[in-house]
Amino acid sequence: MSILNTLDTLADTAPPQIQATTTLQELEDLRVQLLGKKGQLTDILKGMATVSNEERPLIGQKANHIKTQLQDALDQRKTQLEAAAWESELQGDQTDITLPSRRTRLGKRHPTNQTLQDVIACFTRLGFSLKEGPDIETDYYNFEALNIPEHHPARAMHDTFYLNTGYLTTGHVLRTHTSPVQIHEMEKLEPGQALKIIVPGKVYRCDADVTHSPCFHQVEGLYVDKNVSFAQLKGTLSHFLKEMFGAKRQVRFRPSYFPFTEPSTEVDVACFKCSGKGCNLCKQTGWLEILGAGMVNRNVFRSVKLDPDQVTGFAFGLGIERIAMLRYEINDIRLFTENDYRFLEQF
Amino acid sequence: MKFSLNWIKDLAPITLGAQDVADKLTQMGIEVEGIHRCGQNIKGIVTGKIQAIHPHPNADKLRITEFFDGSTTHQIVTGAQNVQVGDIVPASLPGAVIANGMSIKPSALRGVDSFGMLCSQVELGIAEASEGIWILPADTALGLDVVSAFELQDDILDLAILPNRGDCQSILGIARELSPTSLNLDPGATHPTPLMITIRLTRCGITPAKTLPEQIAQYVLHELGQPLEVTLTPTKIQLSAPQLDPIAVRKSKPKMAQESLVRYEKGIDPNVAPVALTRAAALIAALTPNQSIEIQDSAPLQLPEKWIPYSADAINRLLGLSLDKTVIDGILEQLGFTSINSQAKVPSWRYYDIQEWPCLAEEIARIHGLDQIPTSLPDNALGVEPNTALYTLTQKLEALLPTLGATQLCTLPMIPPQHLQNPDAALIIQNPISAEESAMRDSLLASALPIVSHNLRHGASYFDGFEIAKIYHKSGDNIQEETQLIIVTTSGPQQAPYTGPEIAQNKLHFSHLKGRVETLLELTRSIQVSFNKSEDPRMHPVQSAQILSGKTLIGTLGLLHPQTSQKFDIDVPVGVIILNLSTIVTLPSKGLKYQPFSKFPIIERDIALLAPRDLSFERIVQTLQKNKPKLLKNVQLFDLYSDDKLGPDKKSLAIRLQYQDPDTTLTDDVINATHQELVQKLTLTLPVSIR
Numbered sequence A: 001m002s003i004l005n006t007l008d009t010l011a012d013t014a015p016p017q018i019q020a021t022t023t024l025q026e027l028e029d030l031r032v033q034l035l036g037k038k039g040q041l042t043d044i045l046k047g048m049a050t051v052s053n054e055e056r057p058l059i060g061q062k063a064n065h066i067k068t069q070l071q072d073a074l075d076q077r078k079t080q081l082e083a084a085a086w087e088s089e090l091q092g093d094q095t096d097i098t099l100p101s102r103r104t105r106l107g108k109r110h111p112t113n114q115t116l117q118d119v120i121a122c123f124t125r126l127g128f129s130l131k132e133g134p135d136i137e138t139d140y141y142n143f144e145a146l147n148i149p150e151h152h153p154a155r156a157m158h159d160t161f162y163l164n165t166g167y168l169t170t171g172h173v174l175r176t177h178t179s180p181v182q183i184h185e186m187e188k189l190e191p192g193q194a195l196k197i198i199v200p201g202k203v204y205r206c207d208a209d210v211t212h213s214p215c216f217h218q219v220e221g222l223y224v225d226k227n228v229s230f231a232q233l234k235g236t237l238s239h240f241l242k243e244m245f246g247a248k249r250q251v252r253f254r255p256s257y258f259p260f261t262e263p264s265t266e267v268d269v270a271c272f273k274c275s276g277k278g279c280n281l282c283k284q285t286g287w288l289e290i291l292g293a294g295m296v297n298r299n300v301f302r303s304v305k306l307d308p309d310q311v312t313g314f315a316f317g318l319g320i321e322r323i324a325m326l327r328y329e330i331n332d333i334r335l336f337t338e339n340d341y342r343f344l345e346q347f
Numbered sequence B: 001m002k003f004s005l006n007w008i009k010d011l012a013p014i015t016l017g018a019q020d021v022a023d024k025l026t027q028m029g030i031e032v033e034g035i036h037r038c039g040q041n042i043k044g045i046v047t048g049k050i051q052a053i054h055p056h057p058n059a060d061k062l063r064i065t066e067f068f069d070g071s072t073t074h075q076i077v078t079g080a081q082n083v084q085v086g087d088i089v090p091a092s093l094p095g096a097v098i099a100n101g102m103s104i105k106p107s108a109l110r111g112v113d114s115f116g117m118l119c120s121q122v123e124l125g126i127a128e129a130s131e132g133i134w135i136l137p138a139d140t141a142l143g144l145d146v147v148s149a150f151e152l153q154d155d156i157l158d159l160a161i162l163p164n165r166g167d168c169q170s171i172l173g174i175a176r177e178l179s180p181t182s183l184n185l186d187p188g189a190t191h192p193t194p195l196m197i198t199i200r201l202t203r204c205g206i207t208p209a210k211t212l213p214e215q216i217a218q219y220v221l222h223e224l225g226q227p228l229e230v231t232l233t234p235t236k237i238q239l240s241a242p243q244l245d246p247i248a249v250r251k252s253k254p255k256m257a258q259e260s261l262v263r264y265e266k267g268i269d270p271n272v273a274p275v276a277l278t279r280a281a282a283l284i285a286a287l288t289p290n291q292s293i294e295i296q297d298s299a300p301l302q303l304p305e306k307w308i309p310y311s312a313d314a315i316n317r318l319l320g321l322s323l324d325k326t327v328i329d330g331i332l333e334q335l336g337f338t339s340i341n342s343q344a345k346v347p348s349w350r351y352y353d354i355q356e357w358p359c360l361a362e363e364i365a366r367i368h369g370l371d372q373i374p375t376s377l378p379d380n381a382l383g384v385e386p387n388t389a390l391y392t393l394t395q396k397l398e399a400l401l402p403t404l405g406a407t408q409l410c411t412l413p414m415i416p417p418q419h420l421q422n423p424d425a426a427l428i429i430q431n432p433i434s435a436e437e438s439a440m441r442d443s444l445l446a447s448a449l450p451i452v453s454h455n456l457r458h459g460a461s462y463f464d465g466f467e468i469a470k471i472y473h474k475s476g477d478n479i480q481e482e483t484q485l486i487i488v489t490t491s492g493p494q495q496a497p498y499t500g501p502e503i504a505q506n507k508l509h510f511s512h513l514k515g516r517v518e519t520l521l522e523l524t525r526s527i528q529v530s531f532n533k534s535e536d537p538r539m540h541p542v543q544s545a546q547i548l549s550g551k552t553l554i555g556t557l558g559l560l561h562p563q564t565s566q567k568f569d570i571d572v573p574v575g576v577i578i579l580n581l582s583t584i585v586t587l588p589s590k591g592l593k594y595q596p597f598s599k600f601p602i603i604e605r606d607i608a609l610l611a612p613r614d615l616s617f618e619r620i621v622q623t624l625q626k627n628k629p630k631l632l633k634n635v636q637l638f639d640l641y642s643d644d645k646l647g648p649d650k651k652s653l654a655i656r657l658q659y660q661d662p663d664t665t666l667t668d669d670v671i672n673a674t675h676q677e678l679v680q681k682l683t684l685t686l687p688v689s690i691r
């Protein structure tokens, strides 16, 4: 048989042998047997000495071709056998993927706090700085400095808790709104300095039923500068309401009254549930009242020794529980302070 | 306050329907709380005389009446007991519809035919409750169509009148808002009948007084907003219209009808008193013809004219508008102001509410329309100051804690006084809603433990909650409010859903709580803390500690004393962590600085120690670190046990020491020598032995 024929035979018989191996060791043994230093290919090429000069390049070419072919087949089989080996090893780790998981239990954020954080986040992006103030106030900060003197009819709108502070003589109240923080912060202002703050906090009213809690959360906003306008108030609140309730939601500004702002406004958004058609959530009006606002009353500036001819400002306030109740369709405000897990874990 | 639209239309030429009127009022700043449409479908009600009453053969509580409508007699069975022969009453005959929409058909009541129904004010949609059939005045004509004669169809607007708008507390005030320039104030123009007076008063939520002159006074009060005093003597009716200063009334709260008081408190148009007197006198004269009337003058309030200086420019700047001065002046004049040379004279009915030029700006905004004001954003776009440190820390903690498994709580700051820690420094509410919520809490534990108890009693298998909130107490001459974090938990760090070969149940232990504290304090890296034995009587005597930063107390942690838990009906171990955040943010912060780290390998050596049980781990670590501060990188406890074989007062500790040189690779020789020396120092210094 010529060398060429022997090479052809090798090219025909080796691939089935490679494919027939079942372990990596078998495959390695076969590789040595075929392509090793003492392997079949080397053996066949020992006969090169006897062939003619014309045939020699042909044989060399063919031998290289077969070597590459066999090496490819060996590599391919190796990949197959390796995958099979992994497969059989991993099949040993059988598990029921429908078993209950083992996980880190995630606690929940209280719905009041989630709503509060959403409100704060929007205003801090608009450049409002966060400030806080005391829950326990004097009559002066809660009422008088805010243009609500004693016997003012607006006091009737605030069901005030009075504190027995024993030996402390000044009359103290639980603040009925976050607005006293306006006074504290404006008192610190230097003439010409601007103020742009957002104030979250607890407020208190001696009133309790399914929609009233004796303690709830408000967020107060205040912007004081030269030439602040009602148009800027409208722009700021519209931006907030659209971010909070969706860009397409209709917003309505209604004239209203607060002693510490003038002009004053109450702001409504189109009802989430009926989109304005009228339902029980919006008491058939199609609108949900969200916040109160207005231009800072000149008497408020006077009480913090700012010249009302030099500064203007806007202020706004909103109740967090009310927004959370509307947002999540919660019908009883007492659920917020009951803190039942069956309630909290839904948020 | 309730307003009849028919009544308003007596004073103002309005053609709008109730909904349009409500929308208009809303846009002008008067909140509409409801619209009650009365008698929308009502029909077929007539007046008639009861000619006879017979007992019902089959029912004691029913009676058979003969109702004569002027031409025909109808047999009507009634359950009412207040009807007598000769009474004139309204009845709905077959084919009629009553206020609730029910159609009347001939029917049989306990075997007796009834052709209609005698009506009370409820069936006619006038009142929400009544005590029987409505007995009409004896001179009422028979066969009258009650729907038109008694004005049964009306729309009642329920309006919330704001404290500054005293002028809107009358039919006149609302009519003026809706139609400021064409009011009909001629007292003789409309003369309601006595029946209409009672119907309108009832519909507006006012209980009619006993006598007609008093009812007329009530009517005029609601119509014009001026309280009238009526004195009835045998010979005459005395009328007066007292004028009172609103501030004096608010201070003295004189005894008078609520309807009068609310109007005096918010201020009454000083010019309306004579109009009201004339109106009342005319009505009394018309409706009680044989009475003589004496009008008593009461001292009129002497109020100077009120002129408000303003500039169109300032108003435009405040609102963000650019209205022409003529437009502004036009709106003011339409509202009754007199505008001369940038001064506006306030009309008498707005005397108490208009104070300064922004009040005029409010009127311009209201009438021009708030929706006509453009929107823009503040000139000062950037924040003026950073957020407070306390808020920044609070936000970080609130974000981190749920990932550790704790659920956020939001509790009431008011607690029962018996749960106060220090009653002497406590703040007590004078007018609490209940005794259970009458003290301001001086510890967050008092708010949190009832929540734990509530949840465990309602089927929760564990509780793991946190809250960041304030506590309140007196401190010297001040009131102190401190923000604290509390964690209350009944479970270890992880609750396994089921037991299996790799999972051991985790029991709540001090070490878990300490781990949480350390995790939380990583948020404030610059604070170094130590743990000291706690002296808080509410806490477990052994498994609890104070958290100190230097000498400053910043918190407490540990298991609750079972006696404390029992007070709140909790019978499982409760772990508590309290951190005083107000204090933590005041601690000096060093700020973070990068420390170069060693690139050379760490070599580990283990030791097993037998030690007395009361020897603290901290002492072992301190002893080790003191002796080889440069090479000893870390000390880790990896096994701890005690049993009878070791002896009752012994424990075994397995400790891993990690060595690393910052500048070079450590050789075995160096490590072995160092380690041996360290072990020797340890056994010499402390009562421990190597096992």
Ligand SMILES: [Zn+2]
Pocket: A271, A272, A273, A274, A275, A276, A277, A278, A279, A280, A281, A282, A283, A284, A286, A287
């Ligand atoms: Zn709705």
